[in-house]
Amino acid sequence: MRKHLHRYSRLGVAALAMLPLLLAGCATAPRDYMAIANRPNQVSLIDLEDRKVLRTCPLPGRFGAGTLQMSPDKRTAYVLTNQFENIYGVDLDTCEITFSAIQSEGNTRIKTTAAFAVSQDGTELYVHQNPSLLLRDRYEVQEPRLAVYRIADGLKAKPVRTYSAPRQVIVMQTGNDGTLYLGGSDIYAMDAATGKYTLKLASRSRQEPRYSQRDVLSIWPLGQQSGEFIRMYTAQRFADETRKPETAELMWGYERIDLATGEATTGDFGPLDVVLFSGMTRPHHPNEMFGALSQLQKFDIAKQQLVKSVDLGHSYYCVNFSSDGSKVYLAGTYNDIAIYDADTLEKLGNIQLPGGDQSLATAQVFPRTP
C-alpha cells in the first residue's frame, strides 16, 4: 500500500482519503506531512493537518544546503548536508540514519549543489558531483559526474556506477518511468542504467528570435505534489525579431517535465514585477502557477497574467502545496512555515520549527499513512 500511495496522490488525495473511512476500525487514513531541514543541522517531520512538528532528527556534520528528497514510501528523507558534501538517509519515524553517501574521499573533495534524486523504486540514489583534487600546493577542478549509490549499502555506500555529466547541474528529479532529469544550463534526460543522456528541454541553448537568453535560478527540486519537475526562468521578450531593447518586457516562464508522461513543456506564465525564488503549479489546477519570495504570487498560465499577489511577513524561498491543492506551504529562511489559502491567498497560519534558519532547504510535502 505505502509503495503505491504516491502515485494516487497525483490523482487526487481527497478521493483517496475517503477510502479508509469506509473501512471500519482502520485508523490509517493518509494525511499530508512535510519534511524540512534547518539549522543547526536537523530535519523535522511535520503533521500538516495538525500543524504540529512530530519529530526533529539531528543530522551529522555542518548545515547546508538542506536539499531534501523523500523515499517513495515517504518514510526516509534524504538530506544534502555538511556543507553540500554528504547525503544522509534518515528514517523520519525513528530518527535513525540508515544511509549515508560521504562523497569526499582522500584528496578528492566533492560538492553537490542541490542535484540529487531517488530512483522510482527507492533502491538507488543519483547524485551530481563536482569533484576537485586537493593537491599538495594547488587545486585541480575535475570533470563533473553522475554517481549512483545503492541505498541498500546503508552507511557504507560508495558509488556503484559513475557517468560523465554536464557541468552546472543544480537540480534533479526522476520520472515515473525511471528517467533521470538533470536541470542544468538545459534540462537533460538520462538513462540511469547506462548514463546516456540527451537534451530534453533547451533552456540556455534555446534560440528564440523574440527572446533574450533565459536565466534560471533553481535550487529546489520541487513539483512532485503536482507530478512535475519544474523550474522557472526569466527572459526579456521583445516586440519583434528586431529585438529593440525599449520593447522588452521582462517575463516569467516555466520549464516543466510531466513526471508521469515525460512530456516537456515550456512557456511564459506572466510578467516579472518582483523577484521570485521558486514556484510550481497547483495540484489539480495545472493552469495556476505559484511563486514566492517576498511576495506570494499566483498566475494564470494560459492568460500569462498575474492573478493575485500578497506581501509576505518575511522572505520565503520554497513553495509547496497540500495534496488536494487547497493550501500553499511556504518554507525556506527563518524557522517557520507559512500556510496560505490557495484560492484566496489569505494567510491561514504558521508552524514554528525548533532551531534556526532553513536557509536554502527544500520543503517536501507528501501524503502517507501516519
Added chain:
Amino acid sequence: MKKAHIWPALCLALMPFLPAQANEALLRHNCGACHADPANPEAPLSRISEQRKSPEGWEMTLHRMQTIHGVQLSDPDGKSDSAGVLFQLLKHLSDTHGLAPAETVGLRYTLERRHNTVDIPEDAEYAVMCTRCHSNARVALQRRTEPEWRNLIHFHLAQFPTTEYQIGGRDREWFPIAIERTLPMLAAAFPLQTAEWEAWQKAAKPALAGRWRVTGRMAGKGDFNGVMTATAGNADSYSVALVGEFSGGEPLEMEGDSVVYTGFEWRGNLRADAAGDKEQYLQVLEASADGSALTGRMFPFDHPERGIDLQARRDDGTPRLLAVSPAYLKRGTTATLTVSGSALSGAPLLGAGLTVNRIVSRDADRVVLEVTAAADAPTGARTIGVGKASLPAALTVFSTVERVEVSPAYTVGRVGGKEGSQPEVQGRFEAIAWTNGPDGTPGTADDLRIGPVKAQWSVAPWNEKAAKDRDIEFAGSIDKDSGIFAPAAAGPNPARKQSTNNAGNLKVIATVGEGESAVRGEGQLLVTVQRWINPPLW
C-alpha cells in the same frame, strides 16, 4: 561591539630584521612542506616563485594559508613569534616578489581602500568573469606565469564551487571560458616577467627619513596641513610622528611606525593616544622614485571610508609651495588664505586683482594672508607664489557658484554596529562648486571648477519605492553641516515592512548659498547591508 582587526600584519614594524638569505630560509621553513619539490629541494618554491603582488596581496595569501590551510608560522631559531614571522615573510615576499611602481599606476585605489571607485574594464567578458566579484585592481595588481594563472582559476572553482552557478556564472560555460579565454588574456596582460619589474629591481631605493610637509583633505573635516617626521629604524622601517590640523581647526597628532615594502610602498601604523583616541590609522603611501614625495591616504583600520587624502613633500630646505586653503576666492570678497609649503620666505605673489590686506601670520611652513579680490579680478585658476616658491593653479578666482556636484555622485553606505561584527560604513560627501564658464552651459570644457565648498546637507527618497518604504526614516541621518551620513544599526527591524534591514536608497542634497541664489546638487547614497568579507584588497 566586536572590533575586527584582522589585518594588522603590514604594520608590525620594529620586528627583528634578517638578511635576505635568512629570510629565504625562513620562507622555506614555513612554506616548504607544500611548496618545495621533494625531488629537488633546491628548486624555487612552487607557486610562490611564480607570482608577484602587492604587500596586501601577500598579506591575504599568508592569512589564507593560516586560516584555511592551518599553517602555523614559526621561527626555527625561536627569535620571533608567529606574528613576527608573518611580518618577516610579508616583507621578504613583497621585496622579492612585489610590483614595480609603474605596475600600480591607476590601480592604487584598492590599496588605498577607496571603495567608491568604479573601474569597469573595457573587455566585457573579463568584466563579468573577474570583476563581477573583484575590483579590476585586485586582479591587475598581480603578475603570474600562465600555469600559475591557471592554478588561480582552478582554485576559484574548487574553493568556491558556486562560482559557476551564480548570476554572471550560470549564464555561460564559466569554467571552459575561464580556461580557454580568460587564462590567455591574464597571462598576456599580467605576466610574471616585465621590463618594469626588471628595472625597478635594479633601481636605487630612496631612504625616506626626514621632515615631510603634509597637505591633504578629509571629507567632513576640510583641508589638512601638517608635518610628518620619519626617523629611520631597522632596515626600511621608520618611527613616525604626524602633527597638524584641519581647516576647521581640529588638531591631529599621531605617532607610530612605518615599513616600506618593495622600496616604495609605505605602510604606516599611527595612533593618536595622546588625544585619548585609541583608533589605529593605516597609512598607504607611495614614495616617488626620487624619494621626494609620498602620496596616498590614511584611514582608521575599521573605517576605511573615513580617509584623509595625503600628499607629503620632503622638506629639504628648498622653498616650495604646496597648497592654498581654501583654494578659491570669490570676486569682490575678502578671505583668509593659508599658503602652505616649506622654506617659505619673501613676499606673497597673488597676481592681478588680488590685494593682500595683511599678513596674519607666517613662518617657513605657512603664510596666512587676508586677501581681497577686486570685483573685476580675472577669474580662473592662477599661480600663487611666496618669494621663490610658486604653485600653478593654486587658487581659483570666481564670480558665482553656478553648479554644485555632490562627490561622490554615487556611493554605498552600510548598516552596522549594534551587536553585529561589522562596523557601519558612513557616507561622506563633499559639495564641489563650479561655474558654467563663459559659454554659460554646464558640462562643457570651459566650466571652472571652484572646489569643495561649505554646504547644507539633507537627504530625500531616491525614488517612489524609497518613499513608500520610508527609507529616510530608517536608513540613518546626515549631519547638515559636515555632509557625513551615519547609517542606522544592523539587523532586521521589526518596525519595517517584512522586518527588513535599515537599508535605503537616498538622494543626498547639498545646498550652497541661501534663498533665491541657492544652488543645489544631488548624489545617490545606497545604504545597504553589511559586507561580511573585508580583506585588504576588494
